[in-house]
Amino acid sequence: MRRFFGKVRVRAAAGASLVVAVALVAAGTALLLVLKNNLVGQADLQAENAAREVATQIATGKPYEKLDLPDGDDRPVVVLAEDGRVLAAGDDVRAVDGTAVTERHPPAERQPDGAGSGDDDDDDREIKPGEVEDKARLSGGTATVGHRTADYRFATVEAKDTQGDKAVVRAGAPLAAEREAVGSVRTAMLIGLPCLLLVVAGVTWLVTRRALRPVEGIRREMAAITASTDLSRRVPEPGSRDxxxxxxxxxxxxxxxxxxxxxxxxxxxxxxxxxxxxxxxxxxxxxxxxxxxxxxxxxxxxxxxxxxxxxxxxxxxxxxxxxAGERPADTRIDLAALVREEVSQRVGDRIAVRVGDVEEGAGVEVAGSRSQVGRVLGNLLDNAQRHAAGAVRASVVRDGRWAVLRVEDDGPGVPPQERERIFERFVRLDDARSRDDGGAGLGLAIARDVAERHGGTLTVRDGSVFELRLPAA
Structure with a gap:
């Protein structure tokens, strides 16, 4: 049994740890995703701001060679023409998405109106000279700044200078801070999760042990009762109201x-x-x-x-x-007919039984074992004849949902203090012992047991009136 309680504690601790682990992993994963999305969103915003700053300079007519481009690896920027020529780039930018940024070409001479490529017609309708594209396109990629290649978030914005030439500005924002933050949180979770699980398992173990301590006391006492067969002993009650x-x-x-x-x-x-x-x-x-x-x-x-x-x-x-709990049969019994049948068989008794008010019909029918109910009637009549002075009377009436059988005699009656004791087994009052040479004191006990098995009651009223109440069928 101790091994059983030990297993209960182990299962409780393991179950609690598993639930907490699943919850923490789910919460940690959600936290990492939210953190990563927020940091990527910040990088996108920084890249878009840098791209729009350069695009605004182009839209205001500032020459490409004089553009104010961010320095260092925080904001790599490259400006491309429609045909892919590099118009401007940061000083240290060497490559973007694996494409080398090696040459910077000035914009070609603007052709006369109508001589340009027909492909520009759609773009001219979208962006006018001196305007910047409203919506930036965001994407991920790599950039080589100096001798270091890293991941970036790029914002691409189109703009047209005052002469109508289109330029594509692509600016990046590094993801190093995002990766560092996500990595720090992931490391903290990997270190903290096992520690937290150990704490949860330990606390669950202690709490379960404390909760099961009264059960262990109950088990020990029950084992002692079983070994000693002393049923007077009782298990301890913790008084915790649980x-x-x-x-x-x-x-x-x-x-x-x-x-x-x-x-x-x-x-x-x-x-x-x-x-x-x-x-x-x-x-x-x-x-x-x-x-x-x-x-x-x-x-x-x-x-x-x-x-x-x-x-x-x-x-x-x-x-x-x-x-043994034997259930009585479920047959209909006419109490009036049962009384008449029992009385007709009592010929030559010391005192004749007089049948009183007996209601006819289904109103005094009950369900149960005819032999057992007949045994109750016979025991009551035997008891009445044993103690009567000269008259015994039996009657059957209907009282609401109850069928009532009354047997009364003109004897001295049962003292009030003995009216429950007489239904105990092998109990005979002194008067019964002096007048009864053969009774064992089981008749009334059997009668009450049968009455209770049939869902009824058997009581003594007014000293010498025995009343059997059974549910009417």
């Missing part, structure tokens, strides 16, 4: 119910053994006497003891089936 605290309380409730069930079973076995001992001993004595002296054999007494044993065995079997 799932583990509810688990501990539920476990203790289960242990309490199990202890009560075991104790009840032990009492049942002890009481059953005690009740079986007397008729068995009596029957054995009579049989031994009959073997030794056949003329002294009390056959009627032996038969009575055998019947008593049979009835007791039947009661014990029914209780065992009820304790």
């Amino acid at each position: 799932e583990i605290d509810r688990l501990a309380r539920t476990t203790n409730e289960t242990l309490g119910a199990l202890q009560e069930s075991v104790e009840r079973q032990r009492r049942f076995v002890a009481d059953a053994s005690h009740e079986l001992r007397s008729p068995i001993a009596s029957l054995r004595t009579q049989l031994e006497v009959g073997v030794a002296h056949p003329e002294l054999l009390d056959a009627e007494g032996a038969v009575e003891d055998a019947v008593r044993l049979q009835n007791l065995a039947a009661d014990l079997l029914l209780l065992a089936r009820l304790d």
